[in-house]
Amino acid sequence: MAELAAALAENERLRKENAALRAAITDISKAPTASNVPHISDTVKSRDGVADHLKGRSYQMTGDARDQKSWVKMAQNRAHMRGAGFTDADFTKPIITVAVPYSNALECNNTLLELARTVVEEIEAAGGIGFYCMTPAISDGNTQGTVGMRYSLVSRDWIADCIEIMHNGYMADGCITLGACDKTVPGAVMPLARTDTSGCFIYGGPLVPGMCVPPLRADAPPQFHRGLDAGCVVEASGAFSAGLLDIEELHRIECAAMPRSGTCSGMFTANTMASIVEALGMSWPGQCSHVAVGEDNRPTSQKKQDCKNAVSATFAMMEAGITARDILTTKAFENAATVQYAVGGSTNAILHLLALAREAQVTQFDISSFNQFNDTVPILLNLSPHGPYHMVDLDRVGGLPVVMRELLDAGLLHGDCMTCTGKTVAENLEGVPRLSELAKQDVVFPVAHPRAPPGRHIIVLTGNICPDGSAVSKLSGKRIDKFKGEVIAFDDERVAYHAIEAGDVKPGHVVVVRHEGPAGAPGMPEMLSPGGALVGRGLGESVALVTDGRFSGASHGIMIGHLCPEAARGGPLAIVQNGDVIAIDLISRTINVQLSDAEIADRLAQWVPPQPKIPRDNSGVLSKYSATVGTAHDGCLVGHGTHIK
Numbered sequence: 001m002a003e004l005a006a007a008l009a010e011n012e013r014l015r016k017e018n019a020a021l022r023a024a025i026t027d028i029s030k031a032p033t034a035s036n037v038p039h040i041s042d043t044v045k046s047r048d049g050v051a052d053h054l055k056g057r058s059y060q061m062t063g064d065a066r067d068q069k070s071w072v073k074m075a076q077n078r079a080h081m082r083g084a085g086f087t088d089a090d091f092t093k094p095i096i097t098v099a100v101p102y103s104n105a106l107e108c109n110n111t112l113l114e115l116a117r118t119v120v121e122e123i124e125a126a127g128g129i130g131f132y133c134m135t136p137a138i139s140d141g142n143t144q145g146t147v148g149m150r151y152s153l154v155s156r157d158w159i160a161d162c163i164e165i166m167h168n169g170y171m172a173d174g175c176i177t178l179g180a181c182d183k184t185v186p187g188a189v190m191p192l193a194r195t196d197t198s199g200c201f202i203y204g205g206p207l208v209p210g211m212c213v214p215p216l217r218a219d220a221p222p223q224f225h226r227g228l229d230a231g232c233v234v235e236a237s238g239a240f241s242a243g244l245l246d247i248e249e250l251h252r253i254e255c256a257a258m259p260r261s262g263t264c265s266g267m268f269t270a271n272t273m274a275s276i277v278e279a280l281g282m283s284w285p286g287q288c289s290h291v292a293v294g295e296d297n298r299p300t301s302q303k304k305q306d307c308k309n310a311v312s313a314t315f316a317m318m319e320a321g322i323t324a325r326d327i328l329t330t331k332a333f334e335n336a337a338t339v340q341y342a343v344g345g346s347t348n349a350i351l352h353l354l355a356l357a358r359e360a361q362v363t364q365f366d367i368s369s370f371n372q373f374n375d376t377v378p379i380l381l382n383l384s385p386h387g388p389y390h391m392v393d394l395d396r397v398g399g400l401p402v403v404m405r406e407l408l409d410a411g412l413l414h415g416d417c418m419t420c421t422g423k424t425v426a427e428n429l430e431g432v433p434r435l436s437e438l439a440k441q442d443v444v445f446p447v448a449h450p451r452a453p454p455g456r457h458i459i460v461l462t463g464n465i466c467p468d469g470s471a472v473s474k475l476s477g478k479r480i481d482k483f484k485g486e487v488i489a490f491d492d493e494r495v496a497y498h499a500i501e502a503g504d505v506k507p508g509h510v511v512v513v514r515h516e517g518p519a520g521a522p523g524m525p526e527m528l529s530p531g532g533a534l535v536g537r538g539l540g541e542s543v544a545l546v547t548d549g550r551f552s553g554a555s556h557g558i559m560i561g562h563l564c565p566e567a568a569r570g571g572p573l574a575i576v577q578n579g580d581v582i583a584i585d586l587i588s589r590t591i592n593v594q595l596s597d598a599e600i601a602d603r604l605a606q607w608v609p610p611q612p613k614i615p616r617d618n619s620g621v622l623s624k625y626s627a628t629v630g631t632a633h634d635g636c637l638v639g640h641g642t643h644i645k
Contacts, residue, residue, distance in 0.1 A: 054094040062091040097167040099133040099177040101184040106139035108181030122311040133166035150523035159187030180204030185273035186352035192324040193359035198317040200420040203274040205292030206391035207262025228257040238536015262292030266384030272345030279339035281419030284309040289395035313420040328360035331414040341377035354635030378450030405432040410447040463592040469564025485510040500533040507542035516549030520568025522626035528552035562632035575603035
């Protein structure tokens with residue numbers, strides 16, 4: 001810890017010296033020869049050892065001016081780099097990968113390129129070279145309810161692979177990753193763990209909630225009178241189909257809900273994952289609630305400072321020899337899960353935490369770990385989708401550090417975990433005010449009087465419908481102990497949505513949506529559209545939704561997903577029929593279809609797998625993913641799958 005803290009201070013000193021040093025190095029205008037290589041070496045040493053300490057494996061690509069054989073061998077490599085604008089001075093500098101899941105197609109990530117430029121400028125000011133790594137960025141919001149959603153979870157692993165390819169292919173010395181929309185956050189952090197490099201993560205930031213001005217009519221559903229977010233739009237569609245809103249009101253909500261750039265403003269998947277990464281210690285404290293843009297729709301000065309902090313942290317980690325796996329320990333994952341439950345976070349976080357743990361080679365954290373956090377951690381945040389507030393409101397009262405301070409004081413966090421700041425979790429939180437020291441507010445609740453007690457959020461279930469696997473239930477603070485209902489089954493999410501909108505689903509039904517798992521869909525799409533339609537029609541507490549797909553962070557109600565084994569791989573969900581009864585018991589943590597073992601076995605013996613949703617001879621991304629993806633039980637990591645027969 002002391003080494004990393006000292007490195008941070010040393011890095012700041014070096015930043016101030018760098019301008020003069022760069023000018024001195026730039027004077028070396030001739031191509032290196034045997035006679036002037038020692039001169040370059042002397043120049044490197046004059047930088048107080050920074051290049052010696054921080055430039056490591058990237059010497060394999062640039063050659064080392066202090067080793068004539070190395071320098072001569074890599075001449076052709078440098079020739080290519082000179083064509084890209086590199087100079088002699090650049091070949092002595094450490095290379096930092098700057099990974100950017102950028103697209104102008106989505107409001108979540110359309111600011112990341114500008115933030116990445118800030119990162120590269122700061123890297124150069126600190127004496128390094130930033131190499132851009134551009135990756136895909138699929139928006140769950142843009143693709144919701146379409147076949148494009150099949151690519152969302154797929155993109156997580158693809159992003160991680162892209163970053164690994166660029167980082168290792170160019171033999172960079174450190175890595176800074178950016179992310180915003182849903183899968184781009186875990187996708188950007190997984191390669192840090194996988195490559196065990198020095199580096200950290202920068203979050204693009206949430207947007208501010210929208211508001212209908214002038215307000216809707218007084219008798220419109222109450223959720224549309226407060227701050228609006230993406231979840232409100234889905235629920236508004238359901239409310240329109242039920243006659244609770246007219247078409248003009250639906251249009252006004254659509255136009256007002258997302259007023260600027262940034263991620264969804266509630267505690268949905270993106271903000272859940274940003275909170276988790278901060279809790280893991282892989283991003284600078286407080287940044288997850290920093291708003292993405294100002295009124296000019298450009299990144300705020302605070303977000304630019306987040307970039308500067310990340311560069312300082314990365315250089316300090318490199319100085320001290322600290323890598324991602326020094327931070328990503330079993331205790332760190334336990335802290336992350338604690339925060340996930342305390343903020344009332346998304347079920348998607350279970351998939352991503354499991355995947356991150358595997359990448360970090362943490363073996364003592366798996367699907368069975370989560371129920372212990374459900375048993376002990378209350379929901380403290382009063383944020384959408386289970387409360388009226390948003391991330392901007394959390395930021396107003398002090399951000400995630402206020403929540404973590406409350407958890408630490410209650411004995412629910414490991415305070416001795418290392419973080420990218422060079423300090424422990426406890427040290428990071430020393431100056432953070434306690435809830436009792438804040439002005440009156442109802443955004444963050446104390447552990448002693450929480451928003452909802454332990455046991456009311458995400459529960460891992462087992463039963464005969466998910467043998468040798470699991471299912472995940474999301475309550476978001478609701479008190480629902482048991483539910484039993486008659487099945488109405490669908491083999492496609494879009495068909496289920498239209499049936500709900502048509503009024504075919506009634507109170508007491510268990511809506512089964514199958515063949516939407518990681519292999520079967522493929523890509524395990526979200527069920528936000530049917531789930532939001534249920535809530536919008538007032539069925540959120542009288543109808544259960546059971547699926548081998550997953551849910552959006554905006555989803556709430558009686559939602560049970562991630563069923564393993566999935567239907568496409570022969571799980572019992574495949575043979576459930578209309579009229580069967582499914583019993584959900586959240587006290588005993590079970591979900592069972594009320595059929596005998598013999599009946600289940602007989603139906604499975606007669607079951608014929610449906611035609612794949614993509615042709616078997618298709619060699620594209622989805623086909624490869626379907627054949628190689630693992631189960632939700634293990635985080636849907638690619639390379640852990642079984643071919644569908």
